[in-house]
Amino acid sequence: MSPRPCIIVPCYNHGSTLQALIERLAPFGLPLIIVDDGSDEATASELRRLAAQHALTLLAHSRNQGKGAAVATALREARRLGHTHALQIDADGQHDVSAIPALLDLSRANPDALVSGRPVYDSSIPPARRIGRWITHVWVWIETLSLEINDSMCGLRVYPVSPSLVLLDSPRLRVGRRMDFDTEIMVRLHWAGHPVLFHPVRVTYPPGGVSHFRAFRDNLRISWMHTRLFLGMLPRAPKLLWRKLKTERETATPHWSRIPERRGLAGMRLMLLAYRVFGYRFFSLLLHPVVFVFWLTGARARRASRDWLRRLRARAAATGRVLPDRPPLTGYRHFYRFGESILEKLAAWNGDIRNDDVEIVDHGVLAPYLKNHDAPGALVFMTHLGNPELCRALGARTGKTINAIVHTANAARFNRLLRETAPGSHLNLIPAAGLSPATAILLREKLDAGEWIAIAADRTSIHHPGRVVMADLLGAPAPFPEGPFVLASVLKCPVFLMFALKENGRHRIHVEPFADPLALPRATRAAALSAHAARLAARLEHHAMNAPLDWFNFHNFWPSA
Structure with a gap:
């Protein structure tokens, strides 16, 4: 089956950036699915206006459930519409969309892989973000017993739809639905044997950008995620090491x-x-x-x-x-x-x-x-x-x-x-x-x-x-x-x-x-x-x-x- 990609955008109170993002995505000619994750009325109203103005699919959660839940909803809709791959991009406009063709080409050549951007930052990134990401990288290397994953937190990536939903819809596990989602889904796809490939992407933190990171609660959630993944790695270690040795x-x-x-x-x-x-x-x-x-x-x-x-x-x-x-x-x-x-x-x-x-x-x-x-x-x-x-x-x-x-x-x-x-x-x-x-x-x-x-x-x-x-x-x-x-x-x-x-x-x-x-x-x-x-x-x-x-x-x- 030939790959049939679409673009998915999880959105929570980013109404001010969506118009510009949609215009930057339009030249790629791909179907667009936006999930409103329980945004305020101003954002919800802006999304309805944009849906009427552009040929896009708009889905909405009645309450905020987290980025992971929004991505899962978008992936289910992508599967229903017959798409095999979904390029997810964050709604805040931080990512350089000129990297999208290269990401899609890499995905077409490797249809079973999760293809992700590898951020290339300018001076706008806060120092604390750099340090936090580096600490996460170290934990991911330990959790996968591999250096294959260069960056597990980038919000521009191409998901293989069916393998991703196998994990997200599994009754035996619950992948994190909020700030822990991006890293956990990547690690679990790696565990399942799917390659994780990267392409450089320029990332800029716009002045006055909206951040939904809550220091205490989200750091606690991320710590618990790494605890789960570390404990999950232990019984999988022989299989992961054998797979490494085989290749x-x-x-x-x-x-x-x-x-x-x-x-x-x-x-x-x-x-x-x-x-x-x-x-x-x-x-x-x-x-x-x-x-x-x-x-x-x-x-x-x-x-x-x-x-x-x-x-x-x-x-x-x-x-x-x-x-x-x-x-x-x-x-x-x-x-x-x-x-x-x-x-x-x-x-x-x-x-x-x-x-x-x-x-x-x-x-x-x-x-x-x-x-x-x-x-x-x-x-x-x-x-x-x-x-x-x-x-x-x-x-x-x-x-x-x-x-x-x-x-x-x-x-x-x-x-x-x-x-x-x-x-x-x-x-x-x-x-x-x-x-x-x-x-x-x-x-x-x-x-x-x-x-x-x-x-x-x-x-x-x-x-x-x-x-x-x-x-x-x-x-x-x-x-x-x-x-x-x-x-x-x-x-x-x-x-x-x-x-x-x-x-x-x-x-x-x-x-x-x-x-x-x-x-x-x-x-x-x-x-x-x-x-x-x-x-x-x-x-x-x-x-x-x-x-x-x-x-x-x-x-x-x-x-x-």
């Missing part, structure tokens, strides 16, 4: 750049805001349940963590090295340490980790720079062992700007966020789109200005993933990208290694000399590349033995594994 691609090992990041710039803004409001202790309390969800749902990352720790133990036994016994070297503690590093990032951005809190072990490298601020720039090889955010302290200590080359389209926005939150960070991000002549010229200019350039020397190229040099790491050949070594040979500048680690509870940055300059003679280029990669791998292995849980590269590093 995991157990054998495929995509290039690291194709593994989607599980966080983003908007999330960092939200976390930083919540951190500033609630502080370090609040976040540390949340860390265990959040990390547990990531650990539980990240099968690929769990396998990579397990492989790393297994190889580390075997290598330590073979070489006579003693690994730290605290904290325990388990997969969960590995995930937890990564979560802790994000918390440290927030603390560093907020100024709670001062430069003096970070010990720098420089092996004599920094002496010329501490004495002479006009000293030339340098290229810094970093790896994914440790928290590179701590290099802010190194930049502040030496007075040098550190330019980090990153493989992300969000570099400009991260720079803006850095300037907003940590204007004295001495850290700048440069997007890498391959080593072009223009990039080389830009980097040369920064070096001539005395700035430092940091590049990850342990992740293969996005654009040329096959250009690698193999070097032994933890007893097995591992691929290292040629790019950083080639870049160093072109720039002809001093090259350092830097590892920003947490050792025995202390933040410590190790800065070591690597080459000055790094040479790749044409006649012996392959041998020179192999020698440089072997030295890098040896130092990476050395420091990994001292901070084994600081390896934040949760993808398969050894291609034969």
Whole structure:
């Protein structure tokens, strides 16, 4: 059966916004169903006028029953009229209707799915709303044992009519009918096996907008909803986990750049805001349940963590090295340490980790720079062992700007966020789109200005993933990208290694000399590349033995594994 969508609008005392909303929806040419959820006489009169003026279906509740009840009434009417899908939009006019075609296209391609907007807010959103939504997101991740649901509260979404009514009309359960409705129906559809898909939607809070949120009663209702959903998750946990495992691609090992990041710039803004409001202790309390969800749902990352720790133990036994016994070297503690590093990032951005809190072990490298601020720039090889955010302290200590080359389209926005939150960070991000002549010229200019350039020397190229040099790491050949070594040979500048680690509870940055300059003679280029990669791998292995849980590269590093 071909999808037959309609639009449904639950309305309670939003008579002043309905005229404009109907006019914005008219170009889509879809049947419109409005449910008056017991509005006052002024709104009811306006709705009757609009129903007479426009071709729409108007239904009314004799008393206010809540948004969920209004949506249920609209969905039953949509089913009676033969519609298979219903696009629900709130009556307050907050949502950008230009996203509707994309939402409907996504629904047509995935008829069993609940398709929802993922809000993109401007400055009009109240800070308390952001924090409240983030807390709800965390609970939903726990209740679904999944990170599939990006936002459970958006009021612009496309329901599959029949599956939704199976839940709403079930005599065995009662889905919340008021402020708890949007989240609960989404979680229960996920439990029932329906995909939940998202598309970005701009959301604006209009000045003087009408809000029906009652702080005490609705917060109590939402708390009870999360209690019900958490308790409902427990008996469903085996089924949810089995479903997750069945859909995991157990054998495929995509290039690291194709593994989607599980966080983003908007999330960092939200976390930083919540951190500033609630502080370090609040976040540390949340860390265990959040990390547990990531650990539980990240099968690929769990396998990579397990492989790393297994190889580390075997290598330590073979070489006579003693690994730290605290904290325990388990997969969960590995995930937890990564979560802790994000918390440290927030603390560093907020100024709670001062430069003096970070010990720098420089092996004599920094002496010329501490004495002479006009000293030339340098290229810094970093790896994914440790928290590179701590290099802010190194930049502040030496007075040098550190330019980090990153493989992300969000570099400009991260720079803006850095300037907003940590204007004295001495850290700048440069997007890498391959080593072009223009990039080389830009980097040369920064070096001539005395700035430092940091590049990850342990992740293969996005654009040329096959250009690698193999070097032994933890007893097995591992691929290292040629790019950083080639870049160093072109720039002809001093090259350092830097590892920003947490050792025995202390933040410590190790800065070591690597080459000055790094040479790749044409006649012996392959041998020179192999020698440089072997030295890098040896130092990476050395420091990994001292901070084994600081390896934040949760993808398969050894291609034969």
